[in-house]
Amino acid sequence: MITYPSLKTPVKVGVAAPSAGLHIKQHFYLEQAIYRLQAKGYEVIVGNTCWTQYKAKSAPAKTRAEELNLMLTDDTIQLIFPPWGGELLIEILEYIDFEKIKPKWVLGYSDTSVLLLAMTLTKGIATAHGPNLIELRGEVSDSTTAMWEEVLFTNQGEEVMQYPSEKYQEYWQHDYETEYVFHLTEQTKWKTISNEPIYVKGRFLGGCIDVIRHLIGTPYGDVLQFQKKFINNEPIIWYFENCQMNVTDLRRSLLQMKLAGWFTNCNGILFGRSAANEPVDDYNIIDVYMELVEELNVPIAYDIDCGHMPPQLTFINGAYGEVRIYNSGSAVKQKFI
Incomplete structure (x- = not known):
């Protein structure tokens, strides 16, 4: 538990x-x-x-x-x-x-x-x-x-609901001080690779891919043992954000996670907005997401409120979650069970 x-x-x-x-x-x-x-x-x-x-x-x-x-x-x-x-x-x-x-x-x-x-x-x-x-x-x-x-x-x-932000911050302006820390100017829209609504359930796990990928193969990154010991092999909803990687580095990292078993019994993946995700040749971030959908056969959403382009939701690692992404009415429910 x-x-x-x-x-x-x-x-x-x-x-x-x-x-x-x-x-x-x-x-x-x-x-x-x-x-x-x-x-x-x-x-x-x-x-x-x-x-x-x-x-x-x-x-x-x-x-x-x-x-x-x-x-x-x-x-x-x-x-x-x-x-x-x-x-x-x-x-x-x-x-x-x-x-x-x-x-x-x-x-x-x-x-x-x-x-x-x-x-x-x-x-x-x-x-x-x-x-x-x-x-x-x-x-x-x-x-x-x-x-x-x-x-x-x-x-x-108990449970708690969170919803998409109205707007997000495109870039940091530390020298521009107002009553708010963030300067939210761009319209938020959570998207799905299928362009269709999704509804997924599972236990949340995630973080900044740039750094959590280095837990793979260490005593601190045994996802399969976690599933067995603490959540009775319930499925996982992963949430990720990319801080600095280009798309090929991100692709390599996601493949390493797959090969390490991190995506075993995965019900869906949520990717946060990113100012990185730079294309390599004609290979872009949507290509990465589409390949992952094809390989894992799970729904993937992106541009959610998570990471270095604030604001962001508060995701609880280990909590039971339900994610709904529709044109109107998107939400994240977390239950502390």
């Missing part, structure tokens, strides 16, 4: 940087985000790793792991919320004491999805793929981003 963490007010939040921290000139991003959480009644504990960044990481691997281990085993901390992702979270996995982890929410995306997926696959603890902490530093959050709270406050046995 999946273990779902629960939040009880007042909530104590641990902020650690298991991947990237912040350079001095970026500290105000985190300070603003912490202020916003505290104004909403959260108690916030900030680790030392958050304030440093050197050679593509916040601190040496063992230092990052030690800080994270303290938060993962602290009964008083209910939510661990990294400031953002990064590049080298995978360095710390061998130093994380997975056997001592206390069930608690971990929330984020990008490189953080390595930790999220590893925790769910190895321990059966639900984890939350959603906004990064510094993306909550604005005076106001759009309705899609703001759903992270409602999702994480959902109790075991």
Whole structure:
């Protein structure tokens, strides 16, 4: 069975940087985000790793792991919320004491999805793929981003609904400050490869393909064992987002997942919007999706709210899900069962 963490007010939040921290000139991003959480009644504990960044990481691997281990085993901390992702979270996995982890929410995306997926696959603890902490530093959050709270406050046995955003952000403008962090200008439309409505059910798993693909073949990426041990071999709905890969790199990664058994008993795949997906010769992203449909014989949707072109849904790894994509009325239901 999946273990779902629960939040009880007042909530104590641990902020650690298991991947990237912040350079001095970026500290105000985190300070603003912490202020916003505290104004909403959260108690916030900030680790030392958050304030440093050197050679593509916040601190040496063992230092990052030690800080994270303290938060993962602290009964008083209910939510661990990294400031953002990064590049080298995978360095710390061998130093994380997975056997001592206390069930608690971990929330984020990008490189953080390595930790999220590893925790769910190895321990059966639900984890939350959603906004990064510094993306909550604005005076106001759009309705899609703001759903992270409602999702994480959902109790075991309950369900929560999420819907497509109205608009999404085409590119980042960090120097353009408004009451919102994101600048949502483009019309959102979830699409299917078949151009037909789809309805799929299963257990959610996923993350940023650029980094979670490196769990394949490690003790932290055994999807088949997870299905057998924690979800009674129920089918999986995968959600993915591509941060930086061109289409041939993405294709290679998806094939590796297939060969490793990640798509065994898969009911569907959801791909988030991406500013990457660059064509190679005349080979483009739709070709990749269509080949995958043909090989796996499962419905595939794309341009959903997930990843580095915000806003994004909060997907719960391990949760039972139902996905409906229609011209009107698209929705994601998650049940904590």
